[in-house]
Amino acid sequence: MTVPTNPLLHYNPYEAKHQLDLSLAKAYLLLHSQLKPPFPLTIPSPSEYALLTQALAFSLLTQPDLTKINLKHLHASATDGYDIFTTTLLNLTDNCYPKLLPVPRTQLLFLCSQLINVAAFKVDSLVISLLRRINGGDFTEPNLWLCAELAKILSDNWDWLIDEPLVLTSALFVFLRLLADHYRLVSGPQLDELKRLEISFCIRVLRNCFHLCLGIGRDLIRLLQDLFVIPEFKELWKDLICDPCKFGVLGFSDLCDIYRIKTPRHYFLLRISQEMEAQLRFLLTHVKWVNQQRYQVWFAKKYLSLPGSETVIVDVIRFICQCYHPSKEIIQSNVISRWAVIGWLLKSCKRNYFEANAKLALFYDWLFFNDTIDSIMDIEPAMLLIVSSVPQYMEITHCLLEFLFLVVDNYDVQRKNVIAKGVLGAFNALVKRGVVHSLEVLMNCDKLSPFLREKLSKFLFDKALVSQEKEIIQMQSGDHQDQIAGMPEQAHQWL
Amino acid sequence: MPKQSWMKLKDLTPAASNSINATVILVEKGNTIEEDKEKTKTCVALVADETACVNFQMWGDECEAFQPGDIIRISKGIFSRHKNKLLLRAGKRGSVEKVGEFTMLFVESPNMSEMRYMPDANQPSKLVPESQLTKP
Numbered sequence: 001m002t003v004p005t006n007p008l009l010h011y012n013p014y015e016a017k018h019q020l021d022l023s024l025a026k027a028y029l030l031l032h033s034q035l036k037p038p039f040p041l042t043i044p045s046p047s048e049y050a051l052l053t054q055a056l057a058f059s060l061l062t063q064p065d066l067t068k069i070n071l072k073h074l075h076a077s078a079t080d081g082y083d084i085f086t087t088t089l090l091n092l093t094d095n096c097y098p099k100l101l102p103v104p105r106t107q108l109l110f111l112c113s114q115l116i117n118v119a120a121f122k123v124d125s126l127v128i129s130l131l132r133r134i135n136g137g138d139f140t141e142p143n144l145w146l147c148a149e150l151a152k153i154l155s156d157n158w159d160w161l162i163d164e165p166l167v168l169t170s171a172l173f174v175f176l177r178l179l180a181d182h183y184r185l186v187s188g189p190q191l192d193e194l195k196r197l198e199i200s201f202c203i204r205v206l207r208n209c210f211h212l213c214l215g216i217g218r219d220l221i222r223l224l225q226d227l228f229v230i231p232e233f234k235e236l237w238k239d240l241i242c243d244p245c246k247f248g249v250l251g252f253s254d255l256c257d258i259y260r261i262k263t264p265r266h267y268f269l270l271r272i273s274q275e276m277e278a279q280l281r282f283l284l285t286h287v288k289w290v291n292q293q294r295y296q297v298w299f300a301k302k303y304l305s306l307p308g309s310e311t312v313i314v315d316v317i318r319f320i321c322q323c324y325h326p327s328k329e330i331i332q333s334n335v336i337s338r339w340a341v342i343g344w345l346l347k348s349c350k351r352n353y354f355e356a357n358a359k360l361a362l363f364y365d366w367l368f369f370n371d372t373i374d375s376i377m378d379i380e381p382a383m384l385l386i387v388s389s390v391p392q393y394m395e396i397t398h399c400l401l402e403f404l405f406l407v408v409d410n411y412d413v414q415r416k417n418v419i420a421k422g423v424l425g426a427f428n429a430l431v432k433r434g435v436v437h438s439l440e441v442l443m444n445c446d447k448l449s450p451f452l453r454e455k456l457s458k459f460l461f462d463k464a465l466v467s468q469e470k471e472i473i474q475m476q477s478g479d480h481q482d483q484i485a486g487m488p489e490q491a492h493q494w495l
Numbered sequence: 496m497p498k499q500s501w502m503k504l505k506d507l508t509p510a511a512s513n514s515i516n517a518t519v520i521l522v523e524k525g526n527t528i529e530e531d532k533e534k535t536k537t538c539v540a541l542v543a544d545e546t547a548c549v550n551f552q553m554w555g556d557e558c559e560a561f562q563p564g565d566i567i568r569i570s571k572g573i574f575s576r577h578k579n580k581l582l583l584r585a586g587k588r589g590s591v592e593k594v595g596e597f598t599m600l601f602v603e604s605p606n607m608s609e610m611r612y613m614p615d616a617n618q619p620s621k622l623v624p625e626s627q628l629t630k631p
Contacts, residue, residue, distance in 0.1 A: 301564075
């Protein structure tokens with residue numbers, strides 16, 4: 001007699017069943033009769049407990065009618081702080097989320113909120129994995145639904161959230177990033193509710209937990225810039241620039257205090273999916289020069305083909321610069337270099353707006369480069385893309401250098417010297433560490449436009465940069481009106 | 496029941512038996528055409544692993560099921576001549592399923608479908624690629 005089960009995952013024809021699905025279903029088939037009361041009063045052995053947890057997970061995900069009884073059973077039997085149960089859901093999220101059918105998907109989010117209620121072990125990791133599952137540049141209904149669900153769950157569990165700084169700041173990072181796309185790229189009544197949720201969540205976090213938000217570091221500014229058009233964020237910007245004390249955080253009196261803080265690398269994982277990460281790591285670890293073409297076509301077809309989806313290129317570039325630092329062996333081998341993959345990604349941007357943001361993502365670590373806290377590997381890809389494009393692809397070299405100087409002059413006019421110092425430090429470090437032998441390759445390049453050669457020369461030997469410390473002190477006590485006028489511009493206006 | 500042994504494409508030799516077990520990645524897909532009087536759909540794709548590539552023929556709804564970049568596991572497939580072309584296919588007794596995407600290295604030569612196979616001098620019943628012929 002076969003036991004009827006509801007499916008957990010969606011399979012296309014000829015698709016192999018997923019191992020996790022098979023083992024959860026197997027556990028359910030073995031123990032389904034024990035999921036009905038009366039529940040045994042004996043304490044199960046560790047392996048019995050693991051099997052029971054898996055059976056319960058399968059039933060909870062696929063049989064919503066039995067939720068009440070299954071939850072009772074789960075709460076009654078949990079002896080490990082729900083560790084195995086949450087880990088099971090975490091594995092499912094990391095490995096199978098895109099294949100989850102609608103009912104299990106809804107149940108998964110519901111179970112996540114239940115686990116938050118009981119402060120289950122590892123529920124913080126589950127939330128972060130789910131946040132990663134909100135695809136960038138994907139405006140389809142299931143994806144926007146996930147976004148709204150998570151925003152609601154986190155807003156409804158504020159007391160839990162403020163005791164979880166990592167989840168709090170990760171969620172802020174994610175929703176700030178998504179808001180930029182939701183506000184700018186799509187419109188519609190369903191989206192209005194989502195945008196309202198996102199804005200309200202982000203502003204609440206920023207206004208109430210700014211001391212924790214500082215931990216995000218300089219990329220927080222990059223994210224906030226794109227939201228300047230939103231009225232609530234415009235107000236926030238006014239306070240950031242003119243009334244930093246309003247945030248009541250010791251150690252924050254100026255934007256420079258945020259620029260100084262390097263964004264921890266794990267934030268950059270948040271905006272690329274688990275599969276995208278695996279594919280990028282594979283490409284940059286194993287695929288040899290010349291062979292990358294096919295993989296690039298497949299990657300573009302999967303992630304960059306829908307309108308608006310190229311917005312994710314910004315996040316991919318941050319990931320490559322910050323989260324993937326190849327070993328010496330890989331650099332010296334024939335594996336494709338990061339700068340080449342980034343070059344391809346930049347070329348894949350169809351609209352100026354995305355291209356500008358992508359270039360900013362590439363150079364962002366240059367702007368505040370500090371040799372003592374930043375890694376040379378964060379800035380290496382941009383430098384190598386610039387010099388490797390000489391002489392065959394001079395348009396790339398020109399385009400990148402022009403952009404770099406534009407950013408130095410316009411990114412934050414009031415704090416231009418800080419940024420100039422950062423970029424100068426980046427150039428110096430790149431030469432010092434041997435990423436490039438010297439900058440002569442650019443300064444003496446006759447294919448490089450005279451304008452850029454002169455600009456580069458002037459920039460590198462500008463004695464005024466030495467006295468920038470004095471100017472920063474002066475600026476901090478300056479006229480606020482000037483500072484409002486000098487608020488950070490958005491990237492796309494620089495073209 | 497003999498245990499399934501997994502092979503590399505470079506070791507493919509034409510045979511009438513369905514004994515090919517291999518994991519490959521689909522590199523490029525040809526057009527789907529309708530063959531014979533019954534209008535069965537077929538489609539030939541280039542599949543590959545780290546050692547070689549081969550032309551893989553899909554039948555019926557297999558044609559829509561697989562896309563470039565898919566990692567495919569072929570069980571009990573058959574590598575034989577069909578209308579004067581050497582093709583790998585699942586065949587009536589074999590199966591083919593998608594097990595992943597993207598994360599597999601491959602080469603685009605040699606193509607085992609384009610090899611000339613000759614009887615091995617020492618074992619005339621066995622076919623080997625011309626380049627691997629042993630001297631008698």
